[in-house]
Structure formats: C-alpha cells, structure tokens
Amino acid sequence: MTATATDLDRLRHALPRDLERSSQHYVVDGVTPAIAFAPNDGSEVAALLHAADEAGLTVAPLGARTATGLGRPLARYDVALDLRGLERVIEYVPEDLVVTVQAGVTLATLQATLREHGQYLPTDPSPGDEVTVGGLLASARSGAWRGHLPAARDLILGMAVALPSGDVVHSGGRVVKNVTGFDMHRMHTGALGALGVVVEATFKLTPLPAVTRTLLLSAANIEACGDLARRVWDASLAVRAITVLGARAADGVMLPPVPAVLVEVAGSPASAERTLRELRSLAPSAGEAPVETWGRLRRLAAGPGATVLRLGIPPAEVETTVAALERSGMAAWAHLAAGVVIARGDIAASEVEALRALAVERGGFLQIEVASAALRKAVDPMGEQERLLVAALKQQFDPRGTLNPGRWGAGL
Amino acid sequence: MATSSTAAPPASPGHPAGHAALVRDLQNALGAAAVLHLPEDLIAFEYDATIERALPEVVVFPATTEDVSAAVRIAEQHLRPVVPRGSGSGLSGGAVPLTGGVLVVLTKMNRILEIDRANRVAVLQPGVINLQLQEAVAPHGLLFAPDPSSQRVCSLGGNVANNSGGPHTLAHGSTVNHVLGLEVVLPGGRITRLGGRLVDAPGIDLRGLFVGSEGTLGIVTEITVRLVRAAPAVRTLVAVFDSVEAASEAVSAIIRRGIIPVALEMLDREIIRLVEPRIHAGYPLDAGAVLLIEVEGLAEGVDADGAAVEEACHLAGAREIRVAHTAAERDRLWEARKVGIGAIGAASPAFYLLDGVVPRTRLPAVMRGVMETSARYGFRVANIFHAGDGNLHPNLMFDPDEEGATARVLECAEEIMRLCVDAGGAVTGEHGIGLEKRSYMEWIYSPADLAAMHAVRVAFGGAERFNPCKVLPGGHGCASGHGAEAMAAIRRGSDSV
Numbered sequence: 001m002t003a004t005a006t007d008l009d010r011l012r013h014a015l016p017r018d019l020e021r022s023s024q025h026y027v028v029d030g031v032t033p034a035i036a037f038a039p040n041d042g043s044e045v046a047a048l049l050h051a052a053d054e055a056g057l058t059v060a061p062l063g064a065r066t067a068t069g070l071g072r073p074l075a076r077y078d079v080a081l082d083l084r085g086l087e088r089v090i091e092y093v094p095e096d097l098v099v100t101v102q103a104g105v106t107l108a109t110l111q112a113t114l115r116e117h118g119q120y121l122p123t124d125p126s127p128g129d130e131v132t133v134g135g136l137l138a139s140a141r142s143g144a145w146r147g148h149l150p151a152a153r154d155l156i157l158g159m160a161v162a163l164p165s166g167d168v169v170h171s172g173g174r175v176v177k178n179v180t181g182f183d184m185h186r187m188h189t190g191a192l193g194a195l196g197v198v199v200e201a202t203f204k205l206t207p208l209p210a211v212t213r214t215l216l217l218s219a220a221n222i223e224a225c226g227d228l229a230r231r232v233w234d235a236s237l238a239v240r241a242i243t244v245l246g247a248r249a250a251d252g253v254m255l256p257p258v259p260a261v262l263v264e265v266a267g268s269p270a271s272a273e274r275t276l277r278e279l280r281s282l283a284p285s286a287g288e289a290p291v292e293t294w295g296r297l298r299r300l301a302a303g304p305g306a307t308v309l310r311l312g313i314p315p316a317e318v319e320t321t322v323a324a325l326e327r328s329g330m331a332a333w334a335h336l337a338a339g340v341v342i343a344r345g346d347i348a349a350s351e352v353e354a355l356r357a358l359a360v361e362r363g364g365f366l367q368i369e370v371a372s373a374a375l376r377k378a379v380d381p382m383g384e385q386e387r388l389l390v391a392a393l394k395q396q397f398d399p400r401g402t403l404n405p406g407r408w409g410a411g412l
Numbered sequence: 413m414a415t416s417s418t419a420a421p422p423a424s425p426g427h428p429a430g431h432a433a434l435v436r437d438l439q440n441a442l443g444a445a446a447v448l449h450l451p452e453d454l455i456a457f458e459y460d461a462t463i464e465r466a467l468p469e470v471v472v473f474p475a476t477t478e479d480v481s482a483a484v485r486i487a488e489q490h491l492r493p494v495v496p497r498g499s500g501s502g503l504s505g506g507a508v509p510l511t512g513g514v515l516v517v518l519t520k521m522n523r524i525l526e527i528d529r530a531n532r533v534a535v536l537q538p539g540v541i542n543l544q545l546q547e548a549v550a551p552h553g554l555l556f557a558p559d560p561s562s563q564r565v566c567s568l569g570g571n572v573a574n575n576s577g578g579p580h581t582l583a584h585g586s587t588v589n590h591v592l593g594l595e596v597v598l599p600g601g602r603i604t605r606l607g608g609r610l611v612d613a614p615g616i617d618l619r620g621l622f623v624g625s626e627g628t629l630g631i632v633t634e635i636t637v638r639l640v641r642a643a644p645a646v647r648t649l650v651a652v653f654d655s656v657e658a659a660s661e662a663v664s665a666i667i668r669r670g671i672i673p674v675a676l677e678m679l680d681r682e683i684i685r686l687v688e689p690r691i692h693a694g695y696p697l698d699a700g701a702v703l704l705i706e707v708e709g710l711a712e713g714v715d716a717d718g719a720a721v722e723e724a725c726h727l728a729g730a731r732e733i734r735v736a737h738t739a740a741e742r743d744r745l746w747e748a749r750k751v752g753i754g755a756i757g758a759a760s761p762a763f764y765l766l767d768g769v770v771p772r773t774r775l776p777a778v779m780r781g782v783m784e785t786s787a788r789y790g791f792r793v794a795n796i797f798h799a800g801d802g803n804l805h806p807n808l809m810f811d812p813d814e815e816g817a818t819a820r821v822l823e824c825a826e827e828i829m830r831l832c833v834d835a836g837g838a839v840t841g842e843h844g845i846g847l848e849k850r851s852y853m854e855w856i857y858s859p860a861d862l863a864a865m866h867a868v869r870v871a872f873g874g875a876e877r878f879n880p881c882k883v884l885p886g887g888h889g890c891a892s893g894h895g896a897e898a899m900a901a902i903r904r905g906s907d908s909v
Contacts, residue, residue, distance in 0.1 A: 095664055096771045118670055142612055153617055154589050167860040173838045175769045177586065177801040179575050179624050180838040180845060180856055181883065182865045186588075186620030195616075207670035230530075236641045238710060271713030312610045316530035339531070339610040363609040385615045386604055392871035393616070397864075408615075 003034040003078045007055040011035060011079065014051035015044055019085075026080030028060060029073045029373040036080035041102070042160055042168045042199035045081065049197065050166030052079050053402045060404055061193045063104060063132030067139035069303060069370040071192045071381050075406025083134050086199060089113055091174075098157065098174055100202040103134030119205045122149040122240075126342075126369070127302025128295060134198045140190035141310070141369065143298060144241035144264065147337025149206070152189065159185035160200035164402045168199065176204050187393065193404045194390075194412060195397040209240070209266035213276060214291050217261040217283035222246060222326070225259045226319025229336045231282055233315070237275040238267030241335065243297070246322045248331035252344070253296040255289065259322075262293060300331065301342050303370030311341040311355065312364030321358075339364065349378040356383060380409065387412075428512070431469065434490045438472055438514070441482040446473045446520075457515055460500040460507045468495065468515035475520050477595060477603055477633040484631065485601035487514040493877045494599070496627040498538060498567030502574065503765060504846025506626045510881045511889050516631060518569050524548050525634070532639040533592065533609055538569025538632045545637075554639040557584035560842070561750060569632045575624030577842035579749065582800040583674040583708075584640065586842065588623040595634035596622060599874030609636055621868065626844050627879040629872040643674075643708035647718040648742040651703045651725035652696055652732040656680050656783065656795065659701040660775040662728035663799045666705070667772060669724055671717050675706040676800025677749055683796045684748075686755040693744040694734065703730075703799065704749055752796040753807070760792070760809035764821050768832035769841035772802045781831040782806050789824040803841035804832065830855075845883045853885050 012020065012035075021036040034057075039045050052059045057078040062068070064084070086102035089110070093099075094117040101110060107121070108129035114120050124143035125131055131139075137159075142151050158172030161184070171184035188198055217232075219225045222244070229244050241264035251257035261283070265275045280286050301308055309330075313321045318334035321341045325332035330345030347355075352375070356366035360383075368381035385408070394401075394412055406412070435449045448454060448471040458465045469492065474480040487494045493513030500507055509515050522539035529552045536545060542563040545556050559578040560566050566576065572594065577586045584590075593607035607619030622629055653659040659678055666673065679687075679702050684695045695702055703725065707717040722733050736742040756763050770778045779795070786793035786808060797805040808824060810817045829839050829852060839845070839852040853862060866884055869875040881890035 093771065093773065095668060095773045097667065098771065140612070140617070147611055150585065150589060151612055153620060154585060161864075163864070165860075167864075169861045169864040170857065171861065171864075173836070173856065175771055175802055175837050175841070177577055177581060177769055177798070177803050177841040178838045179586075179840050179842055180849075181853060181862075182868055183575075183588065183620055183624055184864060184868070186617040187868065189617050189620075190614065191616045207672065210670075234641070236644050236710075238713060267709070268713050268716050270716040271710045274710050274712045310614075312608065312613065314528075314531040314533075314609065338612060340612070365608065365610075365614055367614040382614050386606060386618055388602075389598075389604070389618060389871065390616060392873070393868070396867035396871045 003057050007057055008035050010055045011037070011048065011051050011057070014047045015039060019044065021082060023080060026062065026082065028068050028077060031074065031077045033060070033080040034078045036082060038082035038085045040085040042086070042162050045083070045197055045199050046162035046166050046168045048079070048081060049162055049164045049402065053164040053400055056400070057402070058405050059402055061134070061197045063135035064106060064130050066127050066131045066302065067135055069376070070139055071407040072376055072409055073373040073406070074404060081197065083132065083197070090200065094119060097205040098176070098202060099205060100174065100200065101133055102200055103132060103198045105133050107131050107133065107136060114205060115208065118208050120208050121155060121203055122206045123152045123155065124294070124298065125152070126298045128298050133201055137189050137198050137201060138191060138193045142338060142340070144243050144294060144335050146335060146340065148240040153186055155203045156185045156189070156201055157204050158202035159188065159198060161188055161196035162199050163196045164398050164400065172202065174202050192407050194408055195393055195403070197403070210268050211265070211272035213265040213272065214289045214293060215263045215265065215276070215279055215286050216255065216289040217263060217279065218258065218285045219261065219283070222259040222319050222323045225261050228283060229261045230315070232261070232263060232279065233336055235278055235282070237278055238265060238271035239275060240264050240266040241294070242337060244319055244322055244334040244336060246326035246332040248326050249300070249333040252300050252331045253293050255293065262289060264294065297333065300344055301369065303344065306344050306370070307347050307368070307375060308370040309343045309347070309352065309355065310367045310369050311343070311359045313339055313341050313359060314362055314364065315339045317362060349375055352379045360384070382408070427469065430490055434486070434492060435470055437486045437490070438470060438483060441486060442472055442474060442479050446475065446479070457497070457517065460502045460505065466508050466510045467512065468509040469512045471515045471517055473517050473520045477597065480516060480597045480631050480633050481601045481603050483514060483516055484597050484599065488600060488877070491877070493880050495879050496573065496631045498570035498573070499541070499565050501562045501566045502570060502846065503767070503843040504840070504848040506574065506844055506846035506879070506882055508847055510847060513877070518567065521633065527552065529554065531609070533636060534639055535634065535636050536568060537634060538567060538572070540568045542566050542568060542571060549639050553642055555642050556637055557590055557640055558587045561753065568635055572623050572632050572635055573625070573627045574842070574844040577798070577803070579675040579677055579798060581798065581842070582676055583672055588620055590638045591619060591623050591635060592638050593636035594619050594622060594632055596630040596632050598630040598872060599878040607636070611638060626846060626883050628869055628874060628883055629878070630874065645711040645714040646706060646708040647714045648704070648706045648736040648745055649718065649721065650695070650734045650745055651705065651730040652699045653701050653703070653730055655700040656779045657776045658729045659703050660779050660799065662703060662725045662730065663775060664773055665724040665728045666721055667800070669720050671707070671720055673705050673707045673721065673800060675704065676798070677704040678702070678795065678797055678799035679704065679748060679752065680795040682792060682794035683752050683755070686759050686794065687748045687752055690755060691744065691747045691751060693748050695748060696732070704745060749796065756794050756807045756809060761811045761813065763810065764808045764825055766804065766806045766808070766825055766828055767840045767843040768804045768829055768837060770802045770804065770832050770835045770837035772800070774835040774837070775799065775802055778804065778831055778835050782828055785824060785827050785831065789820055791821060791824060798841070801841060802837065847882060850881070850883065850885045
C-alpha cells in the first residue's frame, strides 16, 4: 500500500505550509517516506497524527535519530515526523529543581541550561547527549550512572503526549511526589513511540556534584575485576558509576587493552576525598583516567557499523558474561549496579538467541540496541514482553496502527 | 474474626441473585475456610482506615496466586465486582467495596520468599508488612527505602497499589522506584509477570504503570523489590522555628544549597503539643514549628552537609538546633513523627487527614493559606508532613456529633485542596485518589486526559468491575459528589492507629 497524492494533500491541509520538509532527509533502514513534516508544538503534532490517522497513513516520530536501530524495522513508513522543532524550554524553576521542556530539546541543550544553576538531569544514555528528550524517553536506554541514579522514567514528573485521535493528553504535574491518577508517562517510556508521541516532559532535577573524578582500577583478570567492582559497590562510597571493562572494551575507549574497573566518583568535596582514599586502599594501582572515557564508552554503545547488545544480568554474575562475550570476539563491559552488560561487535542471529536464553535463565534479558535491519528481522530485538497487554494498549491508543507500525513486531 | 461456616448460605433478601452459587463456587475453589459470607463475619471488612463503609458480599482469603486467579474468575463469571485489600490501612477508601462483590484479602499471602543479598533483591508476597520486610533485610545491611508512617501495619501489596511514600521518599523515591517486578492476576484471572529482577527491563514500563493503579488494573500476588545499602553514617537534627512560614523558608534554603536530605519533615506547634507530653523527646512546647532533618552518606559528607543544613536553618531564623548524638536520641526524635497521627486521634473525636502536594517554593504561601482557611472555619489544625517534598498533611480536628461539623470540615478540606492545585500542585502525594478524591481529578485533568486513563483500565480488562468507583470519576452505580466521597477519608479518633 502506498500513499496517494490525495492522502498527502490531506496532511498538507492539516498543518501550516512551511512545516513540510524534503522527505529525502528522513531515510530509515533504507526507506524514504512519502512526506515529512517538522511541527513546532504539541497541537501541530496532534493535528498531523490525526490527519494521518484519518488518511490511513503511517507516521514515524523522529528526533536526533539515535535509536532508529532499536526495535523491528518499520512495516510501513509514509510520514516522517521530525520533532526537533519542539525545541523550547517551557519553564525552569531552579529553586524547585523542576524543568518542563518540549520533546525536541536535546539532552545537551538541556544540561547546558541546567548547569548554569548547578543542576542536571542525572541520566547518561548511549549514544550521548545529542539524543532529544523525546528519544531519551521513548527509547529508555540507561548508561553507567544507572543503579546509582534513577532511570529517565523515574525522573518524569509530568508528560504531554499527542495521540492519533488528535488529542494532546497530560499526566502527572510539576510536583516531585504525586499519585494523582495513573502514571501514564511510564506507559510511554520505552514504548518506541508506539502508543503516542511525547511532546513535552517535566523532570525533577538533581544538584550537580561538586566534585567528579574518573578512576581506573586494575586487577589480575576479568574475574578479579568483577570482585573488585563489587567490593567498591559494597563500600557505599560516593560514586555514580562502577563499570567492569573487558580487554576489548578497554581498548575501544583508548585505555590499556586489559580488563579493568572504571569508577566515577561524584559528591561533595569531603565525600569525594574520602572515596578516593578508600578506592586507593581497595586497589593500590588506582589511577585517574581521562573524563572523556565515559563519552567514548557511550559512543561505543551507539554502534554505527556494528551490532550492539544490551544484556540484563544480575550484578553478582556480570563478569562471567563479559568474559564470554569478549571470548566470542565482541567488546563487552558491565555497569555493575544496574546489572547491565553491553556488547559490541559482530554476531550471528543464532548466537544472539543463545545469549538471550542465557540471560533469561539468570532472570535477565537481552535487547538488541543497534543492528542491521536484517538481524532485527531475524531476531526479536526486544525479547519477551507482555504481548497481550501491549496489544490491548495499542488497540486503545492507536487502533489503526498509525504510529511506528511493526516496530514491536507483527501487528504492533 | 469468626470462623466461616461450611454450610450453604441461607437465602437472604439482602443478597443479590445468585449469592448462594457464588459462595459455593468460591468455597469449592478456595476451600470453605477461606471464604466468609455471613453478615457477622463481613462487618470487619466494610471499611479501611476511613469512615466510609460498604459491605462486601463475600470475603475471600487466597493462599496462593492460583487462588487469587480462581476468585477473580469466579467473580467475573458471576458478574460481581472484585476489590483487593491488604491490611486495610489505606487513607483514601481504596479498599472499600462500594458496590459490594468479592473482597480479596491478601493477608494470608504473607511470606518473604527470597532475600538475595548479593544482588540486593527480595521477593515477597503482597501480605508481608512493610516493617517485617525492613526487619528481615536489616541484618544484611540492607533496607527497603519506602517507609510509610503506617509501616507497622501496611502491607507491601498496599504499598504497590498506592505507590506509597514516606519520610525517606525525598532522597530515595516512592515505591515505584523500588519495585523491580510483579506477578499479577489481571481482571479475568490471567496470571502474568511485569518487569523482572533488575532495575530496568526492556520495553514499555508496564510495572511502573501498574504501581499506583490502586487495585484497578489487577491484583499483585508477588513482588520483587530492590533493596539499598544502609548508609554508613546518618545525622538527625531538629531545627526549631517561631513559625511554620519560617520553617517553610528554611526548606527551600536547604535545597537551594544543593543538599537533598534523606528526610525533611515538619511538625507544627499543635502536633508538638500533642506528642511531646507522650514521648518527652525534648521538642519545645512554645515552638511555632520544627523541622526534623536527616542527612546520610559517608561520615565526612554527613559532617559537611549537616553543617550546611545548620547554617541554612540559622539564616532562615531557627532559634535552636539540636543534633541527635546517639541512636536512642535519633529514635526518640523520630518517635514524634511516628506517633503524631495517633496523638491527633487521641485528642479529637474525629479528624480529616489531608494529603496535598505543592512545589516546594510555594510551601510558605500555601501553609499560610492552610492556617487561614482552617481558622476561618473554626477548626483546630495540626500539621505533620513531608516538607522537603512539598507534601502537606493538614489534620482538621472536629467533633462529628456537632451539628454541621462534618459538612463544614469537608468544605474546608476542599478549599485547602484548591489552594494546592492553584499553587501548581496536586491533590494527593502518597495516599492515593481511591474513593475520596475521584471528583477532584477533574480539577487537574481534562476529559481527554481522563479518557486516556480509562483506556488503560479497558486495556487491562477491568474497567467495569475491578475495584469499581476508584481513581477515575464516574462509573456505573458509584455515588458521586465531593461530600460523599471525601467522607471516606475522615478518621474516627478512637480508631486511629
């Protein structure tokens, strides 16, 4: 089925003329959409969704396009919805540690605004801060800070979402503690835009730590690194990242190619000083590593050109998984407190399934973060979900399958 | 509790059609001892921690997930509403079976199934009491962060249903931030799992959507929670102020310095006068308000943060600051917080415990409004609340036997809720919407917003008969009007925990 000229005209009539963009700029998985728009606010997004829904056209919401390799390839792609025009910080009250932004604001822009007041949104997703707020929430990928700090979904106080019905619906509010009605915003985090398009979000913020330091701790082998990482975790120090690096991963971030533990110290001057002292006593070899290492690690997890997997593995067993992945030729590393192992390299579909079985057996999961369309067709990228509930929600919020059809698999 | 009769129930004019068949089916599935149906047995289950009453048709005590599933299926077959209930300590009428039906009481499912120290995870059944979990994990140097003031009685299933908070929510977050996975029985009886054993799971955050849904999306039958390490050092201090406003200013001043204490509680003069004679913690009786502040972390950090907090309080006009030097002193200071609500109950024939939330910076203005409003209506008001979160708990004290008092207290409460909403806040921070605040939902949300929430109930399959008349306004056969619903949250003094 393809979009007809009449269908496209219906969309053009729904929005101001100057919002149309050249569809050539929005190729996803090699597919060029029939038409593209870049609206500026939630009501324009809702108007577009409604018009597309009525015309039977499908819409793919796009931000910085850092997560187009997540989920199944689109079953059909008629309309590109570029959300980068939703770029306003709507309200920022530093005294309340609360900010409301449009979904197209990049994390980098947001962090720069917050930094002026000594605050930040404590999340460090891969591939980096170029992700938009909408993409951050729709893809729900955490980084090295997770486990020490909340996930993006835990920082949301309120949200506005445009629906194919043409409504813009709100949930939550601007207060830091709120049980007024369902947490609808949780339904949209990690949903890959399948149930609505996030157009605005309100976050609770955190004061920036006064001191941050990056330390590299070494140990004899990957097993010893795992033990060392857990001793650091158990010491309840002022840290916001404990990452076990396989040799290939260390090499990938320009560190000596041996297994190691990368720790980020973050806290008040007094806490940080004590933490550094404790770390040096736990690992006499501890030395400072370039702060850029974290950015390199996030980019390594971003893929382009390689397959990237995210495995959920209980913290007590992460290093054995890292070791196995590295033996298979991938670069692998683990964010201990979150129980997350990231692996990058080449891997066959059958091996992905075997790894998934291993993770699930341990109470974890496997998600394909970045991969070719072919691999994402061969293997379910997201793994086991509550399919019936997801399908029932899809039926309620997007009954005609207008939004990102197929991204969750057949019919979703 | 009286024991259940195994005899077939007598036909009663008070029962809906098919009552006997319903009871028989439930008895066959769960065993006769797990089913109560005689009027004298049901009376204990007609209310929770509120004064709203409604009699369930049948009460069941499942022992397993399969029992819960069977009870839900049987209720569905008989077209009866299902209402889940834990300890019955809810404060918004969420467990009141307003339209009758089958009350599923989860108190028998009260085992801690697993404590995985290495991965900081515990798995437990929904009837486990919050404090019981805390005591079980403490020897491992771990704790479950949500600690509602009712933690001696409230169940973890109830905490999940209400996304409960507590004094330590400020730094650690509410229940939703500590639930990793759930086993739930959905409307219709299907058993499924949401989330897992790790802090994140791929895909749509269904476990997060479920937490706080107040028993309208299903019944929790197993909970996997995240545990956190107890901090190596903690400092508890009390700052004494001449007025609630000055104390409110200090709250903002502390946060402005980039310090988020783990707890930042306020007790006003009325509360201090009620609790100090009982516990002798040393709270000055002439204080306008005190802040109970706790910072934790490494010893050195606690020293630095503690000093900064003291300075902020002094600058905001604190006339005295006391630091707890021993664990016993700390416990005594916290005792005031914990017995506060009970002390109100002992001092007044009835009281209405309100739960509103405002942006922290609006606290001084809103607290002034709370005092003025209650004075205008002529009610004594006692405030004991989570100031750091902007989460107010004014307690309006009154005598329900006095003519018109109940109506006036509801009016006064509604005005206070309005103040919160007008200040950019919300109508509940931790107690839930339940029955009490369904009508207030329209103050905050548009019809389209509410329709989206309703759509979630439809998707989960329970829109009609699963904990009906809760959370969302409207609904077939539900009473309406602010008065009728808000009445649910009024507490009789003598019954207070």
